[in-house]
Each structure stands twice: as structure tokens, then as C-alpha cells.
Amino acid sequence: MSAFFAIVGRDLKLAARLGGDALTLVLFFVMVGAVMPFAIGPDRVLLAQLAPGIIWIAAFLSMLLGLDRLFRADEDDGSMLLFRHAVIPLEAVVAAKMLAHWLLTAVPVLVATPLLAVMLSMDGTSWGETALALLLGTPALTAFGTIGAAVTVSLKRGGLLAPVLILPLAIPVLIFGVAMIGAPVGSSAAMLFLSALSLVSVAFCPFAAALALRVGTE
């Protein structure tokens, strides 16, 4: 267990010391949301109506675009080879990296949602529902993303491939995430489905991703 948390801590430390990756991500998230009024028009009523969808799309895109960092640096500097011979199985290493990635991408985005909520003239309850939906849905996005990152890690010119692969798989997250907004909290089917999807994908994805990493880096 200490090895697990050591890896989480290492990734967080690396991100904190090596630059503003999390900050850039938040900036991207806010900018995607802020660009929408230019495309749709500054109508406050319309914006408030579309705001949950806009925030979900912005979060979806920023989570997908950050994928490549998940394993790329470790693959390039050789840490991945050490991980394969770590005291904990590679599946646990992947789970640790997944947790760190979620802390580094989803949490900053969640923290930044009030800013977008104000800009898109959302009221308090619909902001709360959107934030709750993001909190429940982002683990699934991270889990699917981990598979995408693991599958493309051995490609030198992977580029946009991981997001393109993962986007169709992540559509259910978007469907349930948007559907639970506006539905009564606690009893909505969408919320239960979203939570189930997150739990199952978080449990299942480390195995698939670790298998892909073993094949990809052998």
C-alpha cells in the first residue's frame, strides 16, 4: 500500500514542481466555456439553459486532451520499466497513476466550475447538480482515458489517437452526466447509472490498461 501511495505522491510532486500542467488544463477548460457565448450569443437565458451541457463538453474535452501525459513521460524516461518490476503489480501501479491523474485533472476542473457557472449565468442549484455530476462522472472518464493512454503509449506519433479512440466509449458518461442535471437528486436513474459506470470502469480499466502496457512496452 505504501508503494501505491508513493506513486501517487510522486506524480503529484512531479506535476507540482515541473510546471503548470494543471493550471493550463483549467485555463483550457475555462476558455472552452468562455468561447461558447461568442458562438451562441450573449443571451443570458439561453446560456443558462445550455450551461450544464457546455460545462460537460468543456470538462470532457479537457480530460481527453490531457490523456497523453498519463504514461508518456514514464515511457520516455524509463520509469515504466521500473514500474513493471515494482513490488506491487502493474495493475496497482496503473490504479495509482489513475488516481493521481484524476486528482490532477478532474479536481482542478471541478474547482474551476463556479467561475464558468457565474460567466454562463447558472443558478446555485444547477451549478451544484453539474458539479455533482462531474464528481461522479470524471472517474469513468479518467478510467477510459487510462486505457486510451496505455494503448497508444508505445506509439511515437500517437498524437490525437487516444482521444479519438476513447471519445466514442465515453459517450455514455456524457449522456448520464447531462441527464442527471435537473432530475431530482438522490432518486434519479441517471445518477445511479453514472455512479455504476464510474465504479465498474474504475475497477476494470487498470487490468486492461496494464495488459496493454505490458504488450506495448515489451
Add this chain to the structure above:
Amino acid sequence: MTELATQPKQPNWFSRLAHPGNFMAWTRPLIMPLAVLTALAFVTGLWLAFFRAPLETENVGTTLPILYIHVPTAWLSQFIYGAMFAAALGTLVWRHPLADVAARAAAPLGAAFTVLALFTGALWGRPTWGTFWEWDGRMTSTLILLFIYLGIIALWRAFDDQLKAARIVAIFTLVGSVNIPIIKFSVDWWNTLHQPATLITSTGPRMAPEIFLPLMVMLVSFTLLFVTLELVSIHTGILKRRADSLSRQAAMGSAA
């Protein structure tokens, strides 16, 4: 008994099939008869559809014949993913070299039949629903399936090392096949306009028998078409691998 024990164990047919040369030799004579059979099935199906079955019905009017292409291609779009799933298991569990080639050959075919299903669906939707595209559950999940096929093709093309590519794509195919039911369910839950299942219901097909028969023949013809194309495509894939390794050998020779 002692004589038998000293003899090396003869590999079973499944392992012998792994030798690309054996596979080519065994299946090459099959291609021509399969092609002829496919053509005959198509002729029969189209003859039944246009000369034996009504050309229009009350609810869809004169657009009925689109059915005979739309339903088989939609069936193949899912069937081919099933075939790729089987091939992915073959790659990961038995490391069967032919499974790699078969999976690679199936992906573009699956994408092509999915495009055909969507295209004929759009043509059909315009006169009957009044729109080319509707965000209806089944259409949307077919579109997502097409995205998955295209992603898999892109993944195949991104790798230099085809052995590694086969195993990585196999993992992704398995992940996709776990997800496809979830996607279908979520999208259906999200919005439904397409007519519910007509062919397979607990009370038998809800369809006039004179339309049902040509549809079945067309389903068989399209499936045969896929099998024929898949076989030809596997042969091409094997030959291509052989050509690649020969050219690599030649390059090594000239370098030394």
C-alpha cells in the same frame, strides 16, 4: 504403445491452421465457389424481392426495397464486430497468427458495411420520417459503432510492428465489446424513435412472410459476401506480410 509414444505429437488442425502457408493452400480453392455461391444467393434474393414480394407496403410505401439492403448491412455491422471479438480472443489467448490477420482484414469491412447501413438508413429516413438524420437511439449507436471501427483502423495503421499492433488492437477490441452494450443501452435510454425489434420477437417475425423470405435470403447473401471478402482479404494480408519480410530480407542483404 511404445511406438506411439516415441512419435512426435501431431498438432491438431487448429494449430496447423496457424501456418499461413497451410491456411492459404486449404482455403484458396474455397474462394471461387464461395464467390459463385454469393452471386447466386444475391440473384435469388433480388429476384424474390422484386418479382415475388410486394414492392410497397402501407407504412413505408414504395421505399420498401431499401429494407433488403438496410437490414443485412446493419446486421453485418454488428456481426463483424462479433467476428473481430472472436479474433481478438484468438490473438490474446492462443496467439494465433491468423487471428491477427483476420482481425485486421475485418475492420475495414465492418466500417464499410456500417457506412452502408447508415447511408441506406438516411435514404430511407428522408421519405418515411421526413429527415435524413434523426438523433434516434439505434442510429446514434450505429454511428458510434462506426467511430469505434474507424478508431480501430487508425490504431492498426499507427503501428510499425504488426505483431504488437495485433495484440494492442485486440485489447482495445475487447474493451470496445464490453462497452458496446453499455453504449447501446445508454443511447436507447436517451432517445428512441426507430421502430422496435421486428425480426426476432417472442411471437415470431412481425412481418409479412412474402417480405420475410427475401429478407432472409438477402441476409444470407450479405453474410456470404462478407465471408468471401474476408477470406480474400486474409489472403491479401498474408501475401502482404510475406512481401514485406522479403523486401526486408533483400534490404538486409544489400546492406551487408
